[in-house]
Amino acid sequence: MEGHRNKIVILGSGNVATHLAVALDNVADIEAVWSRNMSNARRLCSTLRNAKPTDNITEVERDADFYIVAISDDAIVASASALAGVEGIIAHTSGSLPLATLAEAVEPSPAGVFYPLQTFSRTTDVDIKSVPFLIEGTSHGTVEKLSGLASLISETTYPIDSATRGELHIAAVFANNFANYVWDIADRYLREHTEFDISVFRPLLTETLRKAIMIGPHNAQTGPARRNDRGVIEAHLAKLNDDEAEVYRLLTEKISKIHQ
């Protein structure tokens, strides 16, 4: 892509669209931001160099190299299909929508996936360079072009297929959603029984996460379940309410089993 500055259209104005647009604005020409909500499109464009806001998808430039569709899963097909026929690549940013679904909707345009493996908040800067981008495309050339675009803003891009993206989503439910839930139990327990909340564990959890990734979570496992310390386990169960105890009992049983 030397010497060529990509033209990009962004569909969407939410957290993912905003973070991607701001990052891409440094390395490409964002021509337009489309959003159902014109004031959101305007707000996002005000942070970009030359992008024009619109809420009418038929007004969008049809000469872009990439159309990045960063909207909710159930709106992707309806919005993206209005672009069918463009020469540029139409790529969604979803962790779970299959590529084939988008590809059918935008035929004969090339379709792809441009999925940043990160959670984005409106108020928080994310170091986009460290975010892995998972890339798919309806042809090898499309994968190459999307990977090239991703590599302009991130240090890690991986070509994968929709099946693998689905497996990553399952793993992320455990790693991300379920970890957050056991933090939620801990937070509520602390608030009920002490003057602390989860924030007292910030240094501990930060280090535990670092260690789990450094040596692998299996090797990093500690605690009464790992040691199968029945005295401590029974004492803890006696202090818990029914919901807490059910979770404690099952996870303790599973940890003891794989470490026995």
Next chain:
Amino acid sequence: MEGHRNKIVILGSGNVATHLAVALDNVADIEAVWSRNMSNARRLCSTLRNAKPTDNITEVERDADFYIVAISDDAIVASASALAGVEGIIAHTSGSLPLATLAEAVEPSPAGVFYPLQTFSRTTDVDIKSVPFLIEGTSHGTVEKLSGLASLISETTYPIDSATRGELHIAAVFANNFANYVWDIADRYLREHTEFDISVFRPLLTETLRKAIMIGPHNAQTGPARRNDRGVIEAHLAKLNDDEAEVYRLLTEKISKIHQ
């Protein structure tokens, strides 16, 4: 404690003893390091300014202000009781041993708890300033002195009682041990089904932890269980083995319940 430099004896040479000794060496005079294992005591002393190694607890100076007992729970009483009668404060660093157990063993010496809420590794530096120290003592004066010592190396020290320390331990099993276990499931799932491992989630998990502490894990909860998205949930369950499915089903049920 102005103008007075504390004299300290360290019992132990493991990870906790090492990290505490190195930190305390900057703000106090460590007179001696006792360990059952003389070569470990020598190794630790080689990183300290003036501490003498010993494996004979009766040789330990009896004029110290603090005796920090950083050894495994089941060895604390036996080792610390050899110090009974000293004027200085004898404090263990355990998250679970009740203060009363140590206090009885070292009577009439003042006893306390000097518990850093962190996990320590041999090879990793920890930013000790950010580690919360949980402090107990057999008298108000003892708590004050131990808190004063902790505040020389950490920005956050809390006086608590043994019951509260027990509650924190229960919460830590959820927040720390169980979070690590769901990461372990994710790691094994990724290795079995993809070419990735848990490290692909490092930026995501770092941000999820940050967000959970910033806005509280209840508000930070995302995922199919939070949305009660039965289609996704059933599709995921169909891909999991029995152990994985049992954990997925229970945690999904609990998350749906508290967010319904």
